[in-house]
Amino acid sequence: MMSELEIRTRGDRTKFLPGEVLAGQVSWATDSPPGLIELRLFWRTQGKGTRDVKVVDRKIFENPRRQETCDYRFQLPDGPYSFSGRLISLIWALELIVTSTDETERLDILVSPIDTEILLSGGQHIFPPSGT
Numbered sequence: 001m002m003s004e005l006e007i008r009t010r011g012d013r014t015k016f017l018p019g020e021v022l023a024g025q026v027s028w029a030t031d032s033p034p035g036l037i038e039l040r041l042f043w044r045t046q047g048k049g050t051r052d053v054k055v056v057d058r059k060i061f062e063n064p065r066r067q068e069t070c071d072y073r074f075q076l077p078d079g080p081y082s083f084s085g086r087l088i089s090l091i092w093a094l095e096l097i098v099t100s101t102d103e104t105e106r107l108d109i110l111v112s113p114i115d116t117e118i119l120l121s122g123g124q125h126i127f128p129p130s131g132t
Contacts, residue, residue, distance in 0.1 A: 005105035027069040035100035047088035085120030
């Protein structure tokens with residue numbers, strides 16, 4: 001049987017401002033002792049060219065029980081922002097990992113000063129008018 005893994009954010013939010021606190025709960029249920037369980041906050045690029053991945057923060061749950069729910073809290077950095085362009089996108093995510101089996105659960109989130117990802121068009125950044 002596979003492990004059951006879940007990542008929840010407070011209020012089930014998926015959109016966050018740079019510098020905001022991202023908090024919630026993770027839960028898991030495994031058939032065997034899970035070893036370490038790790039929650040990673042990271043961003044990745046997707047599209048043409050070299051793919052980049054940067055783990056910004058992590059929380060390690062040591063000596064976890066087979067079934068457990070734990071709180072987490074991360075301070076989001078000021079950037080980079082979530083963005084999409086014709087050739088490349090930057091996507092933020094949380095990933096819960098059971099180290100003994102390499103099973104994972106991922107939740108994509110948005111980190112942007114506006115209520116949507118930044119759109120890249122013709123090599124220029126599209127930002128909201130100043131003052132919003």
